[in-house]
Each structure stands twice: as structure tokens, then as C-alpha cells.
Amino acid sequence: MIDNSLIYSHQRMDSKIIMDYNNVGELLSKKVKDNPDKTFLICPGKDNDEFTYSEFKTVVDRTAKLLIENGLKKNDRICLVFHNSSEFLILYFAGLSIGLTIVPINPDIATREIRYIIENSKSKAVFFNDKFEFKINNIKKDLDGIKIKKIKSIEDLNLPINAKISFEQPEISLYDIAVIIYTSGTTGNPKGVVLSHLNLLADAMSISKWFEFNKETRCLCILPLFHNNGQITTLLAPLYAGGSTIIVKGKISLYAFWYLVKEYQATWTSVMASILSILLSLQKEREDISLTGILCGGQILTRSVQEQFEKRFNVPIFEGYGLTETTSFSCINGYPADKRKIGSIGKSLLTNEMKILNENNDVESNVEGEICIRGYNVSSGYIGDEEKNSDTFRNGWFHSGDYGRKDKDGYFYFHGRKDSLIIKGGENIYPAELENVLYQHPDIDECAVIGMPDELLGEEICAFIKIKNDKSLTEDELKVFCKGKIAEYKQPRKIIIINELVDLDDIPKGPTKKILYRKLKEYLIKNQ
Amino acid sequence: MKYHNKELDEKLVKILKETFKTNEINSEDTMEQIPAWDSMKHFQMITAVEKEFNIEINISDTFEMVSIPAIKDKILKYLNDR
Numbered sequence: 231m232i233d234n235s236l237i238y239s240h241q242r243m244d245s246k247i248i249m250d251y252n253n254v255g256e257l258l259s260k261k262v263k264d265n266p267d268k269t270f271l272i273c274p275g276k277d278n279d280e281f282t283y284s285e286f287k288t289v290v291d292r293t294a295k296l297l298i299e300n301g302l303k304k305n306d307r308i309c310l311v312f313h314n315s316s317e318f319l320i321l322y323f324a325g326l327s328i329g330l331t332i333v334p335i336n337p338d339i340a341t342r343e344i345r346y347i348i349e350n351s352k353s354k355a356v357f358f359n360d361k362f363e364f365k366i367n368n369i370k371k372d373l374d375g376i377k378i379k380k381i382k383s384i385e386d387l388n389l390p391i392n393a394k395i396s397f398e399q400p401e402i403s404l405y406d407i408a409v410i411i412y413t414s415g416t417t418g419n420p421k422g423v424v425l426s427h428l429n430l431l432a433d434a435m436s437i438s439k440w441f442e443f444n445k446e447t448r449c450l451c452i453l454p455l456f457h458n459n460g461q462i463t464t465l466l467a468p469l470y471a472g473g474s475t476i477i478v479k480g481k482i483s484l485y486a487f488w489y490l491v492k493e494y495q496a497t498w499t500s501v502m503a504s505i506l507s508i509l510l511s512l513q514k515e516r517e518d519i520s521l522t523g524i525l526c527g528g529q530i531l532t533r534s535v536q537e538q539f540e541k542r543f544n545v546p547i548f549e550g551y552g553l554t555e556t557t558s559f560s561c562i563n564g565y566p567a568d569k570r571k572i573g574s575i576g577k578s579l580l581t582n583e584m585k586i587l588n589e590n591n592d593v594e595s596n597v598e599g600e601i602c603i604r605g606y607n608v609s610s611g612y613i614g615d616e617e618k619n620s621d622t623f624r625n626g627w628f629h630s631g632d633y634g635r636k637d638k639d640g641y642f643y644f645h646g647r648k649d650s651l652i653i654k655g656g657e658n659i660y661p662a663e664l665e666n667v668l669y670q671h672p673d674i675d676e677c678a679v680i681g682m683p684d685e686l687l688g689e690e691i692c693a694f695i696k697i698k699n700d701k702s703l704t705e706d707e708l709k710v711f712c713k714g715k716i717a718e719y720k721q722p723r724k725i726i727i728i729n730e731l732v733d734l735d736d737i738p739k740g741p742t743k744k745i746l747y748r749k750l751k752e753y754l755i756k757n758q
Numbered sequence: 759m760k761y762h763n764k765e766l767d768e769k770l771v772k773i774l775k776e777t778f779k780t781n782e783i784n785s786e787d788t789m790e791q792i793p794a795w796d797s798m799k800h801f802q803m804i805t806a807v808e809k810e811f812n813i814e815i816n817i818s819d820t821f822e823m824v825s826i827p828a829i830k831d832k833i834l835k836y837l838n839d840r
Contacts, residue, residue, distance in 0.1 A: 275821045313790075337790065361790040481789060482821055484797040485804055489817040508798060718793035 232428070232606065236405045239626040240604045241428075243583055247606065250435070253402040253427040255327030257434075257469060262287040265445065265472050271316065272476040272494055279316045279384070286320075293324035293387040295395050300377060302355060304329030304400040307410065309348050311335045311358035311366070314455050314477045317381050319465070321357055322455075324387075326427075329400045332409045333422070334456035337362050339717040345369040346419055347412050348376065351613065357381055404428040410613055411458055413554045414651070414658040422613035423554045425458075432581035432606035433458075433557035434466035439580060441498065441523065441548075441565055447473030448520070450496035452483035452505070459656075462558035463500040463525055484508055492518035499524055502656035503531040504687045506539050506547065516543045523548055523567070527559060528656030529688035530644065533573060551575035551644055555628055557607040560584060561642050574641040575634070581606040586636050590625055595638040598645060602627040650747040652681035654689050659720050661747065667715045668693060671708070673701035678737045678745045682724065682754055690723040694737055694750055697729050726754075733757075769810055770830060777803045788825040807833060813840070 232249065234242050251257040261270075266284035273279040281289070302308065308330050312318035318334075325332050333351045335344055337359065344365060348356055355377035358366050363380060370378060381387060389395065408427045412420040437443075451464035455477070465475050476494045483490065487509055490496065497520050506526065527550040536547050548570065550562035561584055563569075563576035570576075578584040582605025586593050593599040608628045611619040622629055633645040652659040661679035668677045676696040681689035697703050705725040712721055728734055738749035767785070774783045778794040789795045795803075804820055807813075807829065813836040815823075823829045 274818075338793070359790075361788055364791065478821075479824075481795065481797045481800050482824065485801040485820055486817045493818075508801075512801070714793075718796070 232404070237428070237606075238610055238623065240623045240628050241606060241608050241610065242626070243581070243605045245583075247432070247581055249404060249428065249431055249606075251431055252404055253326070253406065254408060254430055254466070255323070255402060257431065257466075258287065258290070258323055258327065261469060261472050268445065268472065269474045270469075271319065272474065273316045274476065274478060274490060274494065275482075277383075281316070286323075289320055289384065289388065290323045290327065291395050292389045292393075293320050294328045295393070295397050296387060296389055297324055297330065298328060298397050299389075300355065300379075302328075302330055304402070305331065305407070306355070307331040307333050307351050307353040309333045309335050309351065309353045309356040310456075311337050311344065311356065311362055312381075312456070313337060313359065313479045313481070314451065314460070315359065315479070316477070317359065317384060317387060318455055319477070320384065320387055321381075322461075326408055327399075327402075328397075329402045329406060331407045334409070334411065334461075336454065336456045336717070337365070338719070340715060341365045341368045342715075343420065343717065345372060347422070348373060350419070351410055351412075351422055355379065402427065404431070409461075411456075411554050414660045414663060421615060421618065423609050424611060424613055425557055425609055429557045429607050429609060430462065430466060431470075433462050433559065433579070434470045436579035436581045436607065437463055437467040437525075437559060437562070438470040440562055441467075441525075443468055443471035443473055443498070445472040446497065447471055448495055448497045449473065449475050450490055450494070450499040451475050451477045452480055452487070452490075453500060453502070453656075454480055458554055458558040459500055459528060459552075464498070468498075484512075488514050488516050488518070491516070491521050495520040497522045501526055502528045503535060504529065504655045506531070506535050507686050510535065510538055510542065516545070521545050523565075525550055525559075525562065527551055527575075529653050536572065546570070549575055551601075551632075551642065553630060553632075555609045555622075555630070556582065556603050557609070560603045560605075560607065563641075571637075571639075571641045573643065574637075575644050576642065577640050578603075578642070579605075579607070582608060584636075584642060585627070586634065586642075587627065587629075593635075596635050598633055598635050600648065601630045601632045601634045601642065601644070603630060604628060650680065652679075652689050652691060654681070654684070654691065654719060655687040657719055659691065664691065664693060664712070664716060664720055664722060667712055668695065668708070670715070671703075671711055673698050673703055675699075676737050678747065678750055679722070680747050680750050680754065682751075682758075684723075691720065692724040692726065692754060693722040694726050694728055696737060697727060703727065766830065766833060770807070770826070770833065773803065773806045773810060774826065777806060783826070785826055803829075811837060813837065 262283045270283045271281045360382040410422040447468045449464035449468045453460035546567035550559040552559035561576045561578045586599035588599040631648045664679045675698045679693045682692040684690040738746040
């Protein structure tokens with residue numbers, strides 16, 4: 231039973247749920263005991279790594295011992311800079327099983343962003359794939375006192391063959407911090423979302439039960455494991471049921487999607503809506519008979535894409551909704567498929583409750599308001615940001631900043647973001663991130679960044695620039711200026727120079743001089 | 759058609775420059791070193807290679823095409839097998 235005195239008010243629920251495990255390491259150990267010879271992990275690629283449950287546990291234990299020998303102890307934080315790989319997962323489970331906190335970092339972000347996360351999370355060690363040595367080398371000198379370890383292959387995580395692997399297992403509770411996931415922040419720097427073992431286990435259990443996962447479940451993980459969607463829906467949720475996971479590097483997954491499903495008999499996968507659009511655009515047809523369903527979240531799924539996809543590939547799509555702050559999903563459309571309401575993001579999961587509020591007041595069915603969530607899968611808060619915490623987690627609810635409604639049957643519908651967040655292909659990007667880069671240019675007087683509608687990615691990035699009076703700049707020059715200063719996916723697709731416009735002479739602002747992003751969006755749509 | 763190494767290199771670099779919209783392509787670059795190399799560009803690159811060299815690449819081989827030397831190796835394998 232959950233001890234309410236050990237969790238925040240926004241993590242408590244009216245209904246009482248009993249958790250089966252005390253921590254993620256215990257979940258893995260129990261499943262190893264139940265299914266030692268069953269396949270746990272498949273990593274298609276050059277080496278085609280494949281692990282049974284017991285094989286995986288052996289290498290995880292050896293890596294855990296290695297971490298301890300490197301001086302790491304319970305509550306220490308370690309950063310993992312990897313694309314989807316067996317090395318990432320071994321370090322992930324090894325760290326969690328000895329009480330370390332894992333801070334996964336997207337290797338594709340700019341070097342200065344990686345450094346910020348390492349420093350902000352106060353991590354004691356950084357493990358990175360050798361392919362990113364060129365990035366880590368640039369910041370190594372600034373990371374005084376932090377252990378830096380390059381990992382080329384699993385061999386780098388292993389102890390000598392005759393080494394004893396026994397070690398003292400620290401006590402790890404549900405309330406201990408398991409991971410810190412960095413997500414885009416309103417001020418420009420990413421913010422660290424703190425998630426406990428309870429958060430991970432609650433969300434994994436909910437999703438596993440929602441879709442009736444079992445030992446035959448085999449999830450294809452093509453979303454990055456440095457985000458929660460990949461970690462929970464296609465790794466911990468099938469693990470909860472004793473199933474298997476196929477992990478693939480996202481960049482090579484789309485071309486091979488239907489091949490991977492067929493070759494490895496995947497039964498489930500989780501995607502962003504943009505992936506469905508891309509698969510629809512390819513001349514590749516489904517050849518498997520294994521795929522049962524696709525979970526889709528992270529950006530708006532249009533009815534037309536859903537209908538076309540289901541008609542052509544004959545597989546149901548289950549739309550859901552969640553944020554990093556709710557571990558992954560907090561609601562999913564009804565399962566099996568005939569319980570779905572098309573266009574809805576579904577009903578709240580077993581381990582969280584949801585409601586629509588308008589300035590802290592309940593609203594009636596079908597009335598728009600802010601989507602608010604509480605429960606065991608809701609984060610305790612952002613690392614070191616009390617102001618943001620008190621604003622976002624208040625009156626016993628996590629206020630998502632998203633608008634929507636709930637119908638009389640308890641199904642939720644997503645309407646949009648309250649703030650100016652851009653969601654491009656499922657990646658959250660705050661305007662300030664790119665604006666901070668643009669403002670480094672000496673000839674820019676003012677700028678504002680907005681999301682513009684994009685059929686494939688949901689939104690693309692558009693920057694409005696006001697150049698200083700005696701200067702001149704072109705769109706191409708500005709694009710070149712941004713290169714390398716911010717992650718590739720945050721680069722502007724379109725740059726509009728206000729000085730060249732006849733119907734807009736300034737960036738629109740409100741009475742407090744706050745930029746009116748909404749007005750810029752209206753202008754863009756009107757003039758497209 | 760037989761390709762000389764130099765000719766293959768030139769054709770491949772042209773494809774990569776066009777696909778990734780950059781002039782900064784080095785012969786040893788990996789996927790990680792080219793920021794624009796994402797899942798969609800990976801797809802476009804393989805399609806362009808197939809078209810240019812008139813080959814059909816097995817999907818399982820595409821998993822290994824994550825660096826310029828590896829792409830070159832695969833192209834040579836298909837050309838030699840023809």
C-alpha cells in the first residue's frame with residue numbers, strides 16, 4: 231500500500247492501488263526468476279544482440295558491480311548519452327538496481343545543452359557512446375570532478391571473467407528518485423522532471439494492464455529511450471508482463487518499420503503521429519500477422535491519418551495523452567478497439583485521475599478547461615525550480631498547461647496548448663530556446679519564434695526577426711548562424727524578416743510588452 | 759557497370775550533400791556527426807543510393823548503413839554481386 235505521507239498531495243488518489251514491486255530492479259529480478267530462458271531483449275543491427283532474461287540480468291549485475299567499484303553509491307546521479315542500444319539499457323537497469331538516479335541525455339542536442347544537463351543534475355558520472363566523443367571532448371575540461379566513461383561496446387561494461395559479482399544491495403523504496411528526464415523549459419534551458427520508482431512502476435503497470443500485455447507481448451521500441459514514451463510503453467510495460475522488447479535506433483527504424491515488425495514478430499509499438507504519416511507516404515506494405523495495435527501520442531493525430539492508416543494497414547491505433555511530468559501516458563483510448571471513441575485521447579489510467587479545471591474550479595461535461603492530473607505516475611516536480619513547481623503542482627493537481635474537455639462518458643479530448651510551446655514531431659520546443667540563440671547575433675534587434683502547422687510533423691519552426699536599422703541579413707545567413715548552436719530539430723524551417731514586410735512593422739506585444747505569439751500565428755496563417 | 763573507387767566516392771558524396779543539404783561531408787563521417795541525418799533523411803539517402811547505382815538494398819543491410827565508409831562498403835558489395 232502507498233504511504234500517503236511520503237508522497238505529494240498531487241500524487242495521492244482516491245482509489246487505493248497496491249504496487250507489486252518496490253523498485254524497478256526488483257521488477258526485473260522477479261521476471262528473471264519467472265522466465266529465465268525467455269527472450270527479454272532483441273537489438274537488431276550489426277551485432278544482432280539478443281538476451282534472455284537471465285543473460286540480461288547477469289550482465290546488468292556485472293555492470294552494477296562495476297558502477298559500485300567506480301565509487302558510485304545510492305542516490306548518486308549518472309548521465310547516459312546514448313541512442314537506443316543494449317549498452318544504454320544495461321547501464322539503466324544496473325544503475326536503478328543499486329539506487330542510482332539515471333539522467334538520460336539526447337545525444338543529438340548541442341554540446342552546451344549536454345553540459346547544462348550534466349551540471350544542472352549534479353551528476354557524478356557521465357557514460358557516453360564512443361560515437362559522441364567529439365561532443366564530450368569539447369566539454370570534458372569544464373566537468374571538473376565528474377567521472378567520464380566512454381563506452382564502445384558491452385565489453386566496456388563487463389568485469390573480468392573471474393571477478394566476483396556479489397555486492398551489498400542497498401534498500402531502494404518506491405519513493406526514491408529513479409530518473410530525471412530533461413524537457414524543454416520556458417526560460418530557454420531544459421528543466422529536469424524528477425520521477426521516482428513509484429512513478430515508473432505505476433505507469434508501466436497501468437499501460438501493461440490497459441492493453442492486457444502478457445508473456446507473448448513483444449514491443450517494438452523505435453522511440454528514443456532518453457524520453458519516457460520509449461522507456462515506459464515499449465520497455466517497462468512489456469517487462470511488467472514478462473514480455474519482450476525489440477529496440478532499434480530511431481534513425482534507421484522508419485525505412486525498416488514493417489520489416490522489423492515481421493522479422494521479430496512485434497505485437498505492439500508506440501509512435502508519434504508523424505511516424506504514421508511517414509509510413510503512409512512510403513511504398514511499403516505490411517506483411518506481418520503479429521501486430522495487434524499501435525499506441526500513438528505526443529502530438530495531435532488527425533482523423534484522416536488515423537482512418538487512412540487503419541484502412542491500409544489493418545491495425546488499430548490507440549491515441550493517448552501524457553507528458554514527461556506524468557511519466558508517460560495518463561490516458562489512453564479504450565481497449566479493445568471497439569471501446570475507442572475516435573478523436574478522443576481516452577480515459578484516465580488506473581494509477582492516475584484526471585479532471586478539467588477552470589481556474590481551480592470543476593467544469594461540466596464538454597466544457598473546455600485545463601487538463602489536470604494527479605496520481606502515482608505524476609512527478610514530484612522539477613529539479614531546483616520552486617517557482618515553477620508551486621505554479622504547476624498546486625491544490626493537489628498537476629496543471630498540464632493543455633486545454634481540453636471531458637465528455638459525459640469520461641473520455642477526454644485534447645484541444646491545444648495554453649502557452650507557446652511548439653510540438654514538432656513529438657519533441658517539445660519552447661520559443662525561448664531558439665530565441666536565445668538568435669539574440670546572440672549582433673545585428674538582430676528583436677525576434678519571436680512560433681510553431682507553424684506542418685502536415686507531417688504537426689508543427690515546424692518559424693522565426694520572426696527584426697533587424698537593426700542600419701544592418702541587413704538574409705534568411706539563409708540566419709539559418710547558417712543557428713547551425714551547431716542548437717539541436718538540429720530545433721533549427722528554424724522558415725525565417726521571416728519583419729523589415730521586409732509591408733503589413734507588419736514590429737513584433738506584436740501586449741500591454742506588459744509580452745510578445746503576442748498568437749498574433750504572429752494568425753499573421754502567418756493569413757499570409758501563407 | 760564497373761565503378762572506380764573515385765567515381766563511386768564522387769557520386770556518393772553528391773548524394774549525401776544533396777540529401778543532408780550540407781557541403782561539410784567528410785569521408786569518415788558517421789550518422790552521429792551529421793546533424794541533419796534523421797530517420798526521414800536516412801530513408802531518402804537509401805532511396806537515392808538505390809536509384810543512382812541501380813541496386814536494391816536488403817532492409818537488414820540498411821541497419822549497418824550508418825556511416826559513410828559503411829554505405830560505401832554496402833554499395834560495393836551490391837555492385838560486385840551483380
